[in-house]
Amino acid sequence: MTSWSHGYPADSPYTFSFQAAPAPGNLALVCALMGVEWRPAPRMCMIDIGCGRGYTANTLAAANPDWTVLGLDYNPAHIAEAAELAERAQLENAIFIEADLAEMSDAEIDQLPELDVASLHGVWTWVSDSVRAGIVRLLSRRLKPGGIVYIGYNAQPGFGRDMGLQRLFRHLAGGHAGPSPSRAQACLGTIRELYKTNPRNLTTTPLLTRIVDETDPLNAAYLVHEFLTDHWRPVFFEDLLADLAPAKLDFVGSIGLHENTPAYLFSDEQRAIYDTMPEGVMREFFKDICLTRPFRRDVFVRGLRRCDAAAAMDRQIIAACRTAPEASPKFEVPVGSAELPEELWRPIAAALNKGPQSLGRLRSLTPGRNPTAAELVTVLAGTGLALPVLRDSGPTEATTRFNRIVAETYANEGRQGGQYALASPVAAGGLPCSWLEMAVAVRVGQGQSDATALITELLPGIAATELDAIAQKTAALIAANTAIWRRFGVI
Ligand SMILES: C[S@@+](CC[C@H](N)C(=O)[O-])C[C@H]1O[C@@H](n2cnc3c(N)ncnc32)[C@H](O)[C@@H]1O
Known part of the structure; x- marks a missing residue:
């Protein structure tokens, strides 16, 4: 722990991750x-x-x-x-x-x-x-x-169930020397062994389940910042x-x-x-x-000021960030699933596949049986099918340059996973994607469309046996997403 950090780990950087919520x-x-x-x-x-x-x-x-x-x-x-x-x-x-x-x-x-x-x-x-x-x-x-x-x-109380786990991490890490990431990693073996003994007060939570699952290891930078602060509360x-x-x-x-x-x-x-x-x-x-x-x-x-929610919702503009499916999408909620009846969904999907729409317009496509804007947008945002958009724009020099630089600079980190997004002037924020999707979108924006050449360039170490399958997936990605990247002004 560094002397200036007030008990927060500052000797290793946090993950390079995009947070969509504050857009x-x-x-x-x-x-x-x-x-x-x-x-x-x-x-x-x-x-x-x-x-x-x-x-x-x-x-x-x-x-x-x-x-x-x-x-x-x-x-x-x-x-x-x-x-x-x-x-x-x-x-x-x-x-x-x-x-x-x-x-x-x-x-x-x-x-x-x-x-x-x-x-x-x-x-x-x-x-x-x-x-x-x-x-x-x-x-x-x-x-x-x-x-x-x-x-x-x-x-x-949701995260309170992990307080014992967090304290255990800190105690175990205290017994190891060295930089925070290696101290955090060094705790994992003991926690996994302990978990097998079914300790009464180490509650099985989603976080603990991820930690004991050796096939899907949590990123060391995440472990450090989540567990090695003195103040996690x-x-x-x-x-x-x-x-x-x-x-x-x-x-x-x-x-x-x-x-x-x-x-x-x-x-x-x-x-x-x-x-x-x-x-x-x-x-x-x-x-x-x-x-x-x-x-x-x-x-x-x-300073909270009330307004008419229905009118405000009808004014909101959204755009599909993947192809809207023919079948009505289902969003899992605590009491089952939120979804629209198929006959209401079909014209909404067709409109979304054409371009950005106001919630008011989408609601009015089925006269006499209008879903509420709240029902509609809960499903669309919950399933990740649509994002709010704030303006109409093509790609700008700033977004094009920024997306290219991120794709190039973070290639090594990106190949290991993480949360990325293409800067979009239309969404006035980011269009969530994987690093590979970002790198492909940037290349497509530069006029490259041959999937095999593109993948050979982006993943130089790829085994010849895997190349065909990944190139096929990439070709399908390009076919499905080019219109969407254009819609969001990223190419
Ligand atoms: C868990 S990270 C979250 C980073 C970022 N908001 C994100 O979600 O990707 C917490 C951040 O708070 C910063 N931080 C902690 N204590 C701070 C302080 N006293 N003053 C300013 N920043 C601080 C850390 O350096 C770290 O970047």
């Missing part, structure tokens, strides 16, 4: 669904607090040349890498700041521009009280009235809300759209109890008791 199109959708007034403005200032290696902030900057995107982190290695990527991609609207949230003075905070949007993904429940206090001071002093905040955090929603009070934040809703719709969440018996509860904190707590929700992704606004 303003997603925030606008949650606000519309919940009948809360908020729209992305043509010119805005965003901040990614605890931005890690800056991939999300840089993607948002590339996709939105008229927005200023700040990334703030105290780890100089993170900031150096993020700033270098911004400079190579010539993103003058991406600004990276090395600052320690626990130690920023009010005067330093006040040098930041006023903020329209703030994002905190994977920070709040990993850091000390003094860092959390710094976050609240920053939001209190710089978030504009009407500004919006996204927070992704480990929630109680899942929080109850109500405690987070209370801590945020100085910034005058009101809860809007959750990024997982179905989590805002009780009909998708509860059995009849649970629903009867839920309906007796007062709106607000108590109902959110009840959800956390009933649902499997270890990680919450919540949206807050500074």
Whole structure:
């Protein structure tokens, strides 16, 4: 542990991963669904607090040349890498700041521009009280009235079941010397052996199941940042809300759209109890008791103003990010699946395959039997079939350059997995993809379309026996996705 890090591991970089949740199109959708007034403005200032290696902030900057995107982190290695990527991609609207949230003075905070949007993904429940206090001071002093905040955090009681596992990790890692990644890896064997003995208080959770599964090893950088901080503490929603009070934040809703719709969440018996509860904190707590929700992704606004949810939803524009299937897609929710009747789905699928559509238009394609916009978008967003879009655009120099540089620079890391996205001026954010899809899209944008040549170039070590199969898959990917990449303005 480095001496300046306040108990957070700073000797190894975090994963290079794109987070889709804070894209303003997603925030606008949650606000519309919940009948809360908020729209992305043509010119805005965003901040990614605890931005890690800056991939999300840089993607948002590339996709939105008229927005200023700040990334703030105290780890100089993170900031150096993020700033270098911004400079190579010539993103003058991406600004990276090395600052320690626990130690920023009010005067330093006040040098930041006023903020329209703030994002905190994977920070709040990993850091000390003094860092959390710094976050609240920053939001209190710089978030504009009407500004919006996204927070992704480990929630109680869902993630509380992993507290024993986290403490066990820290104790075991304390017995090993060396850099954090090797200390984290060194714990895995003992945890796997212990798990086989069925210890009473090492609860089998999804995270523990991943850790004991040797066939699908968790990334060492993830293990370090998840387990080797001194301050890992899942929080109850109500405690987070209370801590945020100085910034005058009101809860809007959750990024997982179905989590805002009780009909998708509860059995009849649970629903009867839920309906007796007062709106607000108590109902959110009840959800956390009933649902499997270890990680919450919540949206807050500074100054909640109500609007007509139905009208706001009808205005939202979405676009399919894969070919809409003929059969009505099913999205698994706690009480079964959310889906539209086949006869309502068919014209919606046909329209989505033509291009971006407003939710209002999609709803009106089946007169007399209109699905609600909430039903429609819950299925589309939940299955990953569609994304909100904010503008009509072809590829820009910034997105083309940025996507190419990311595909080239992160090839080695990308081949091992990870979360990538093509910067899209249409989505005003990222179009999620694998690294290989990104590399293929970039090449297709440059006019290359021969799948075999393309794969030989991208995966030079590939065995001759595998080449045909992968080239075929790539040809199918190109055939299915070229229109979609164009729709999102990435080629
Ligand atoms: C789990 S990582 C999440 C990174 C990024 N938001 C993401 O989701 O990819 C937490 C980040 O918080 C940063 N951090 C921790 N303590 C901090 C502090 N006192 N001031 C500023 N950043 C801090 C770490 O350096 C790290 O990049």
